[in-house]
Amino acid sequence: MCEILIKTNCPHCQSSKVVRNGKKRNGRQNLLCRSCGKQFLPQYRNRGADPTVRQLAVRLLERNSGVRDTAEALGISRKCVLDNLCRHAGKICIQPAERHYASVQIDEAWSYVGKRKKGKYWLLYAYSPQKDEILAYSCGGRSAKTVRELLSKPEGVEIDEYCTDHWKAFAKVPPPEKHTVGKAHTKNIEGVNTSIRARNRRFVRKTTCFSKKKENHLAALDLMFNYRNRRKAKHHTF
Template sequence: MLRILLRQGNAIQIKPAQKHYSTVQIDEVWSFVGQRKKGKYWLFYAYSAEYDKILTYTCGSRSATTLQTLLRKLQGVNIDQYCTDYWKAFAKILPTEKHRIGKAYTKNIEGVNTCLIARNKRLVR
């Protein structure tokens, strides 16, 4: 499965089913790339707890550029608020008036992360 993700990760498209979401949680997990475990491959994704759906995702480095790629995939979707952890790039890029920061706002996506990690030992928080 990881080979498919590495080869075709960003080519596969998941599009949000709704045009409006009251709350979207965004987080990232990473995996080792290659046998030597030197490179990290980051999976950023947007999750709606309201609909229990992953809305979209993108793969790449842990950078503001990868986050911007994820947000471009959410263009055309009206989102009332974004919920994230304390990573600085979230605060820089997301609109301040719509951004909620803290574990209290991301408990659902953290639960999804736990499930992903439990099912794929190569994924890490």
């Protein structure tokens, strides 16, 4: 069987091994990438369906562009931007790279979700200063339940020491023999908090930049922490 190679690159993997692969129901030519196995069209009538535009939307969101800014810059709808955010975040899994950590610092931040000045939503996350890595995070109320959920997430990981501030909920969950309290022991994660505020406007302009839905808020956190863990060697403050 003879295959005709098309002079175009795959928008997913940039491979040039692209062949014709039948036609869509509307009669438009369909293309197939022999390298990654994904199908696409030579041109898209709807910009939001173009894989290249989708990738650009994710990159802009990773670099702290707002949903409206991204939609305006790329000429697509806000719904399309949010759909891309949730779709990409659904493929992300924040997992510790190691099985043992000598010391882990935990801190909290908050923003609004759903309603301004009423829907306060807390973020707790665990950070390894030795590896410069976000290990896990949890969201919810400012309670021991959220702390317990956070500590249960790094499954199969041995942690020798938990460093926190004097927040009461922290005293109820970590084992006392592994728990170290004091601002002097959380200086590293405070620096990460600063970079989070610089890279996610949900934690800075809280009354004007907040997610209306929890799933969008969690998707934005997945995107942010995954990006930081991937880029930590190149950009300390991401």
